[in-house]
Amino acid sequence: MAPPTSAHPTAPSDPAAALAEEQARLASARKALARMLDTARLRVATGASVAGDRYTAETLGRMLKSHVKELAEEPDGPLYFGRLWFGDSPAAGEHRHERYYLGRRHITDESGQPVVIDWRAPISRAFYRASTRDPLGVRERRRYGWTGRHPAELTGFEDEILDGGASTDGTSRLVAGASADATSRLVAAEIERPRVGPMRDIVATIQPEQDDLVRADLDRSVCVQGGPGSGKTAVGLHRAAYLLYTHRRQMKRGGVLVVGPNPAFLRYISAVLPALGEVDVEQQTLAELVGGNPVGATDSEAAARVKHDPRMATVLHRALYHRTGEPTGPLVVPDGSYQWRVPVGWLRRIFTEVRAEALPYAIGRERLRSRVVGLLQRRAETRTQTPSGAWLRRMARCRPVTTFLDEAWPATRPEELLALLFGDPAALARASAGLLEVDEQAVLRWPPGRPRTARTATWSAADRVLLDEVAGLLDHPAGYRHIVVDEAQDLSPMQCRAVARRSRHGSLTVLGDLAQGTTPWAASDWRDQLAHLGQPDAAVVPLTAGFRVPAVVLELANRLLPELRVVVPPTRSVRTDGMVRIRAAVDLPTATTEAVAAALGYAGSIGVIAADARLPRLVAALRAAGTAVAGPDGDDGVRVTMLPASLAKGLEYDHVIVVEPVEIVEAEPRGPHRLYVVLTRAVSRLDVLHHRALPPALRG
Numbered sequence: 001m002a003p004p005t006s007a008h009p010t011a012p013s014d015p016a017a018a019l020a021e022e023q024a025r026l027a028s029a030r031k032a033l034a035r036m037l038d039t040a041r042l043r044v045a046t047g048a049s050v051a052g053d054r055y056t057a058e059t060l061g062r063m064l065k066s067h068v069k070e071l072a073e074e075p076d077g078p079l080y081f082g083r084l085w086f087g088d089s090p091a092a093g094e095h096r097h098e099r100y101y102l103g104r105r106h107i108t109d110e111s112g113q114p115v116v117i118d119w120r121a122p123i124s125r126a127f128y129r130a131s132t133r134d135p136l137g138v139r140e141r142r143r144y145g146w147t148g149r150h151p152a153e154l155t156g157f158e159d160e161i162l163d164g165g166a167s168t169d170g171t172s173r174l175v176a177g178a179s180a181d182a183t184s185r186l187v188a189a190e191i192e193r194p195r196v197g198p199m200r201d202i203v204a205t206i207q208p209e210q211d212d213l214v215r216a217d218l219d220r221s222v223c224v225q226g227g228p229g230s231g232k233t234a235v236g237l238h239r240a241a242y243l244l245y246t247h248r249r250q251m252k253r254g255g256v257l258v259v260g261p262n263p264a265f266l267r268y269i270s271a272v273l274p275a276l277g278e279v280d281v282e283q284q285t286l287a288e289l290v291g292g293n294p295v296g297a298t299d300s301e302a303a304a305r306v307k308h309d310p311r312m313a314t315v316l317h318r319a320l321y322h323r324t325g326e327p328t329g330p331l332v333v334p335d336g337s338y339q340w341r342v343p344v345g346w347l348r349r350i351f352t353e354v355r356a357e358a359l360p361y362a363i364g365r366e367r368l369r370s371r372v373v374g375l376l377q378r379r380a381e382t383r384t385q386t387p388s389g390a391w392l393r394r395m396a397r398c399r400p401v402t403t404f405l406d407e408a409w410p411a412t413r414p415e416e417l418l419a420l421l422f423g424d425p426a427a428l429a430r431a432s433a434g435l436l437e438v439d440e441q442a443v444l445r446w447p448p449g450r451p452r453t454a455r456t457a458t459w460s461a462a463d464r465v466l467l468d469e470v471a472g473l474l475d476h477p478a479g480y481r482h483i484v485v486d487e488a489q490d491l492s493p494m495q496c497r498a499v500a501r502r503s504r505h506g507s508l509t510v511l512g513d514l515a516q517g518t519t520p521w522a523a524s525d526w527r528d529q530l531a532h533l534g535q536p537d538a539a540v541v542p543l544t545a546g547f548r549v550p551a552v553v554l555e556l557a558n559r560l561l562p563e564l565r566v567v568v569p570p571t572r573s574v575r576t577d578g579m580v581r582i583r584a585a586v587d588l589p590t591a592t593t594e595a596v597a598a599a600l601g602y603a604g605s606i607g608v609i610a611a612d613a614r615l616p617r618l619v620a621a622l623r624a625a626g627t628a629v630a631g632p633d634g635d636d637g638v639r640v641t642m643l644p645a646s647l648a649k650g651l652e653y654d655h656v657i658v659v660e661p662v663e664i665v666e667a668e669p670r671g672p673h674r675l676y677v678v679l680t681r682a683v684s685r686l687d688v689l690h691h692r693a694l695p696p697a698l699r700g
């Protein structure tokens with residue numbers, strides 16, 4: 001690879017000249033990008049005419065248009081975030097004395113030489129990994145500072161001398177480091193910047209332990225256990241982008257899916273991958289993955305628990321195969337002047353053989369059909385010529401064969417099977433014998449007197465998961481090459497199986513924190529959860545540096561850890577800023593209104609979080625006071641988000657105001673876990689307002 005420029009680097013002792021040189025280089029990089037954009041636009045214009053046929057023209061057109069869109073979004077942005085300058089040590093290898101600029105996209109000049117290199121290219125790895133201890137041949141690492149405006153302006157840079165020289169640079173001093181403790185002013189500023197709008201990428205400041213995960217092999221499934229704000233979501237999204245870049249064809253063919261806890265969270269993270277140039281990643285909640293939102297039925301907690309229990313997998317499997325039955329008589333098929341007779345013994349043999357093949361149920365039925373036709377063919381061949389293809393097809397669809405199949409291996413739909421199970425106590429008892437207790441069966445049964453059928457039934461969220469399980473028994477669903485599962489500690493075993501079904505030929509990035517488990521079936525051990533996810537041997541890798549939550553806030557939240565009864569490595573905040581204020585209030589709506597007014601005096605987003613039942617009163621109070629507030633989905637330009645505690649997961653706000661924490665604890669069985677989640681949404685400042693006594697862990 002040729003060096004991006006041939007000039008010798010400016011001596012760091014002349015910062016103004018160095019900055020001027022960087023500005024000039026930026027101007028030429030912008031020109032190169034503009035040229036790429038022109039070329040891409042020209043290709044869109046001519047693409048259709050050069051393509052051989054309409055399909056190719058359309059595909060090419062789509063591709064080129066998205067390329068144009070991608071490039072067009074860039075020119076005003078920060079085109080690169082860092083520079084690597086290799087020295088002449090043997091470790092530099094072919095890169096001796098070379099300098100490389102690293103950004104979100106490749107930019108090339110007219111002659112095709114790289115001007116900016118994609119952060120995912122192999123060479124970029126040294127940017128994230130090199131340290132004074134192991135410089136990887138890098139003499140100097142430069143980080144750039146930009147304004148947030150459009151067009152982004154280069155404001156300065158920071159150098160780390162890695163190959164043994166003193167730490168020095170043109171604009172600031174820096175201790176070179178290879179951990180989240182690195183005291184780069186630019187890295188610290190990026191981590192501590194006020195949050196506005198949706199989540200952003202972290203390509204400029206990925207830390208070495210995060211980079212290891214981002215660049216893990218495609219076939220390696222990994223589970224990341226990390227405390228609040230340790231960058232799990234960021235790592236998962238960057239890993240998806242990395243895999244798409246490195247294994248483009250495989251990933252495009254196989255597909256990439258990100259599973260998140262709720263729509264508000266998905267909206268929050270939705271901009272990250274497109275900003276990295278990746279628009280072909282599906283992002284879904286688990287509910288969407290298993291067939292849309294529930295139509296309306298709700299479960300009692302007891303019923304939901306049973307439905308999410310892994311024993312249900314066996315119950316459903318049994319219920320399905322209880323529908324099959326060994327043939328009890330011969331098959332007789334009239335065929336013109338002939339009548340073919342297949343003895344029951346033959347039918348039993350093929351039935352047993354097909355069962356033993358353990359194919360998906362619907363495929364098993366078709367296999368049985370073709371085996372029956374094979375037997376008919378054998379019969380026919382003893383009397384006539386070799387049967388034609390048309391004859392075979394006719395036999396496969398003739399009434400006696402279909403009747404035989406409907407008895408031995410009836411076709412079924414997931415809704416039919418579930419309706420049978422919930423509506424027929426005998427069928428349920430038979431399928432759950434030795435697995436479910438009598439009272440567990442009772443909570444599954446539809447109440448007598450309100451007959452329901454597969455068509456008239458409404459299904460709950462848990463039912464959807466069971467329907468998906470049955471659909472997976474009937475036939476394998478389309479899978480993905482890679483799935484990123486966020487907040488994976490909250491998935492039930494049956495939900496895990498829905499994910500596992502879709503990654504039979506792929507790998508997983510599992511992200512979560514056992515301490516943040518809030519569902520009744522939340523995992524307390526990653527090994528079990530990984531087994532349900534179909535990846536029992538995946539490595540569990542801890543992330544322990546906290547990038548979101550300041551030390552003072554984390555200290556408060558961590559007081560809850562002992563009562564959460566999980567074993568997790570403690571998170572250490574890399575942020576030294578931050579503020580916590582705990583205040584008793586006589587009137588919570590008034591106190592909240594005042595706290596919001598004060599928070600509006602700072603930059604950044606504000607989240608008011610309370611138990612779901614309390615929130616409407618707070619919304620009303622703020623509106624009455626004339627404060628513009630948005631719901632969980634946010635609203636452009638509205639800085640205050642009102643968030644029920646149940647939807648806080650994965651989100652973050654500069655200033656968080658938690659109202660009456662004891663109500664959050666009392667609202668659900670895993671209330672302390674919920675409160676832990678809520679307290680750790682704060683990026684800079686946390687206000688805790690309470691009228692009643694604080695939960696014991698937060699007192700004192």
Ligand SMILES: Nc1ncnc2c1ncn2[C@@H]1O[C@H](COP(=O)(O)OP(=O)(O)OP(=O)(O)O)[C@@H](O)[C@H]1O
Pocket residue numbers: 190191199200201202205206207210226227228229230231232233234235513516547548649650651652680
């Ligand atoms: N290397 C980094 N540089 C800068 N910011 C980072 C880095 N890693 C993470 N962050 C930021 O820290 C914040 C928390 O990250 P993220 O949401 O990925 O954490 P998480 O572990 O998923 O948190 P939670 O478990 O609470 O949902 C985000 O704003 C993210 O952009």
